[in-house]
Amino acid sequence: MTEDRGKNDAHRAAIIAAVGAxxxxxLAAVSAIVVAxxxxxxxxxxxxxxSPTSPSVSATPxxxxxxxxxxxxxFGITRPADMTKISASGGAEFAGTACDGEQIWLLxxxxxxxxxxxxxxxxxxxxxxxxxxxxxxxGNPGDRRGTVYPVVVLRAxxxxxxxxxxxxADGEGTVKFTPLPTTCPAPGDKAHRTEVRLVNxxx
Numbered sequence: 001m002t003e004d005r006g007k008n009d010a011h012r013a014a015i016i017a018a019v020g021a022x023x024x025x026x027l028a029a030v031s032a033i034v035v036a037x038x039x040x041x042x043x044x045x046x047x048x049x050x051s052p053t054s055p056s057v058s059a060t061p062x063x064x065x066x067x068x069x070x071x072x073x074x075f076g077i078t079r080p081a082d083m084t085k086i087s088a089s090g091g092a093e094f095a096g097t098a099c100d101g102e103q104i105w106l107l108x109x110x111x112x113x114x115x116x117x118x119x120x121x122x123x124x125x126x127x128x129x130x131x132x133x134x135x136x137x138x139g140n141p142g143d144r145r146g147t148v149y150p151v152v153v154l155r156a157x158x159x160x161x162x163x164x165x166x167x168x169a170d171g172e173g174t175v176k177f178t179p180l181p182t183t184c185p186a187p188g189d190k191a192h193r194t195e196v197r198l199v200n201x202x203x
Contacts, residue, residue, distance in 0.1 A: 071099035074129065075155045077194055085201035088143055091136025092198055096153065100126045103161045105154040106135055107180075109195075116152065118175035123161050139200055147200040155192040160184040 077096040086092045098104055103123035107116040124131045138149050154160065163181035170176065185192035 071102070074099055075102070075191070075194075077153055077196055080196060080198065082196050083148075083199055084196075085199045086138065087202050088139040088200050089137045089203055091134060091138045093132060093134045094151070094153070094196070095130065095132040097129055098126050098131060098155060100129060102126055103156045103158070104131050105156050105161070105164055106133060107152045107154065108135070108138060109150040109152050111148075111150060114178045115176045116178060116180060118164065118167060118177075119151075121175075122165065123156065138198060143200050145200055145202060149198045149200065151196050151198060153194050153196070154185055156184060 075096070075098050077094065079095050080086075080092045084092060094106060096104070104126065105123060106119035108119055109116050119135050120133060124133055135151060138151075139147060156164065160181060160183045163183055167175045167177055180186070187193070
């Protein structure tokens with residue numbers, strides 16, 4: 001009887017030892033997993049690939065009569081002087097200043113009927129901030145000495161230039177019109193329009 005009890009105690013101790021070993025193994029495995037998870041390097045979030053973007057294209061501003069700061073005060077006529085006497089057939093050489101790339105037009109103005117007569121068929125060429133053009137002949141056959149010929153010089157926008165270039169000649173090949181296109185500088189716009197009066201001193 002005593003022998004059997006001793007065997008049972010030994011058997012129970014063996015079972016407890018085996019269970020303890022299993023539990024210890026499980027705990028060790030769990031601990032290893034936890035440690036591995038904690039020590040795992042952090043992975044950075046993937047960066048999305050951005051789509052290539054087209055270069056930005058600036059819209060071309062509409063034509064206006066705004067004067068760039070660098071061109072302020074550069075538009076003008078250097079010759080002829082106002083009320084210069086001329087021969088109607090020889091006319092006069094006009095010269096002046098403007099910024100390169102600007103568009104200059106000359107128009108003979110007949111104050112008796114209000115018509116403008118186109119002098120140059122294209123905007124004048126600006127070279128090194130200067131322009132020149134020979135306006136001849138001026139007036140009409142039979143004009144008397146002392147007849148005054150106003151000549152208007154325009155600092156035109158692109159839209160004004162296009163309007164002037166699109167003017168049609170009459171049956172005699174003369175381009176005349178009234179009033180000025182609405183896109184061109186109006187009387188009183190001294191920043192974009194100036195006038196010189198020439199005086200008939202003979203044919």
